[in-house]
Amino acid sequence: MPSPQVITIDGPAASGKSSIARLVAARLGGIYVNTGNMYRAMTWAVLEKGADPADADAVRASAAEVVLESPVYEGRTQVCVNGQLLGDAELNSDPVNRAVSLVARVPEVRRRLVAEQRALAALGLLVMEGRDIGSVVFPESPAKFYIDASEEVRAARRRAQGHQDQVAERDRLDSTRTTSPLVIPDGAMVIDNSHLTLDQAVQAVLDKLPA
Secondary structure, three states, X not given: OOHHHEXXXXXXXXXXXXXXXXXXXXXXXXXXXXXXXXXXXXXXXXXXOOOOOOOHHHHHHHHHOOOEEOOEEOOEXXXXXXXXXXXXXXXXXXXXXXXXXXXXXXXHHHHHHHHXXXXXXXXXXXXXXXXOHHHHHOOOOOOEEEXXXXXXXXXXXXXXXXXXXXXXXXXXXXHHOOOOOOOOXXXXXXXXXXXXXXXXXXXXXXXXXXX
């Protein structure tokens, strides 16, 4: 597994990891992978089927029928569900925001998406962000980062984006799930992004990359 060519960026909701990872990928000429969108796409598909996201058996059955693809466009992966390209309206809707942690905690969903994420390494240099990239998906990567920010700052960011989900509850669900919980990966560089500008946070990552 060519994990040295994967830069992993983990962190809780609204820590700023997506914006940071996207710009790091652009600066390095790599491919940006938002693994959260893969879980969001699966959540959207589960909700479209009318399944209860709190019912693990229903999620498992619905997810098994989903065809998920990750085509690359303009330096980043997209997500397609059963041939339909999903955009922000589907992936970041309030119903998906509320349900994504419930769907993501189902072991069968995580195992499937982790395998698909690992397969993307064949594309070349990746900057992959999520909640278990450095701890589970590519634990051997020499370039692991954990982007954090205070709960207050993260909640304010979500409100500014027009979302009503509770970051504290998402943190609790993501950190306490049995399969691939949100943790600081061993050997990861921790960056507190509470009060950094985006350029400062991106530079902090670039400065810490192995030679």
